[in-house]
Amino acid sequence: MVANPQKKPKERRIKTEEKLEQISAIKERLIAEYSKFNNAGGKMNTLLDLLNKEYKFGLCYDTLNKTLSDKNATTLDFFCVLALCRYWKLDISYILSPADNTEQPMPAVETMMDSIKFKVLDDQAYLGTYYGFLSSNKEGSSDLHKLCLKIDLSPTKSFTASLGISRSADGSDECNEADARRLWGTPIISTTNNNLSILFTDNLGNLVFLYMQYIQHNTYGMYYRKGIAVTTASSSAREPIMQSFVLFNNPVPKEKRFYIPGLLLPPQKTFAVTEKNAEKLSAEDPLLEEFFDEFHYLLEHSKDSVYRINEKTILSEDSQMTIEDRIRALLLLKEKSISAGKFFYSQDNDYSDFGKNYLHRSE
Structure with missing residues (x-):
């Protein structure tokens, strides 16, 4: 066998020059994004805090500063480049492309969505922290998970959203436990049908989708909302789950939390309860005893035998x-x-007032 001839000095020099040109091009593209960030009032320390505290990247100041500096164009921290691409939602294939690349980058999702039909949420009444619940992602489990949705302004003055999910209903209202999941997304409004959607992701590949009705509030901010959540099961198959979620503008006291499972059922005009359960509940709770006495004529009229x-x-x-x-x-x-074939998640004023008033009222 004939040994491969070693590369000539000229070939090695050309390869080195191409590498340095590509590093320089990557830096220029990232520096251009940082200039926009800086012009909006953001500083290097601010960016470092956002990347580390909000997105958990674990970068140091020197690494970030060198990546966004045109003075050192011989080396590049690839992890830092990925972190910046994720935070600024850049087309990474374009950022890492050769210096002579003439292709235009793919716009970020929210840029494409921010159009006549879809736009990034800009309603100041929705800024703030919301506290909510959804059901466990374990089959057969009746446990609740706490939610903490934060809608904030980014340093560039666009609306962003973060979502915390505690593993139990006994977690903190802020969902800041060490084992809580934290995801990020952009709130998008469909101007055609007035619905609000947020697709949340994290660095591990988890995905949560929240979809709810968008309502303009002239007097109050958003104080109650029920919508659709698409999550992933905890089983080995990791199949999708679609269920309801509820949000409030204040934490729900623990002593009133037993109303939450009823709120999480899909919205429907009628629902069925077995006669055995109805009698048991009526015997145990004076409120339900009063309810069955008051509406006996309606309930008896619609009573029927069912097969489970x-x-x-x-x-x-x-x-x-x-x-x-x-x-x-x-x-x-x-x-x-008797199960509904479709569910309409429209804003119900009776339940909205119940969520705003009774669940947060001191007894």
Whole structure:
């Protein structure tokens, strides 16, 4: 075998020059973004705090300063470049492209969304901290998770959002425990249908999507909202979960937290309770005893016997019916079930007033 000839000094010099040119181009692109940040009032220390405290990147001042300086164009901290691209939502393929690249960068998601039909939230009434709940992402669990949504102004004066999720309802209202999840996103309004959406992500690849009705508040800020949350199950399959969430402008006292599971059920005009559970609750709680006495005539009129059908049990049982036939039968029954086929998350003034007044009122 013939050994590969070593690169000639001229070839090595060309490669070195290309590398230095690319490093210089990367720095120029990042420095241009920092100039925008600086013109909006941001400083190097401010940027360092945002990257470390909010996004948990763990950078040091010297590394950040060297990355955003054109004086040292021979080396580059790749992790710092990634951190800046994530914070400023830059097209990383463009930032790392060769110096002679003529392609234009892909705009950030919020830049594309900030158009006639979609725009970044700019309603000052929504700035602040909101406290809420959603159900556990474990199948069969009735536990609650606390939420803490913060909508703030960034140093560039655009609206940003952060979301904390505690592992239990007994966590802090700010969701600042060491094992709480922290995610970041941009609140987007659809001007066509007046809905507010926030897609949250973190550095580990977790994703949470919140979708709710957008309402302009002339007197108060947002004090109660119920919407749709898309999260991920804690199972090994990590399948998507769609459920309700609720938000309040103040923490809900622990002694009134037992109303939250009822608020988290999907909105529907009717719901079913077994007669056994109704009688048990009525015997245990004077409030429910009064409720059934007051509305007995309505409840008796709509009372009916129901079959509680467990699909997993039906499909796993030994039977002469094939699985296909069982599924066909289940689908026909589902069409006539009392479960709602769709849920409308419109603002309900009665429940909004309940959330604003009763849940935060001292008894």
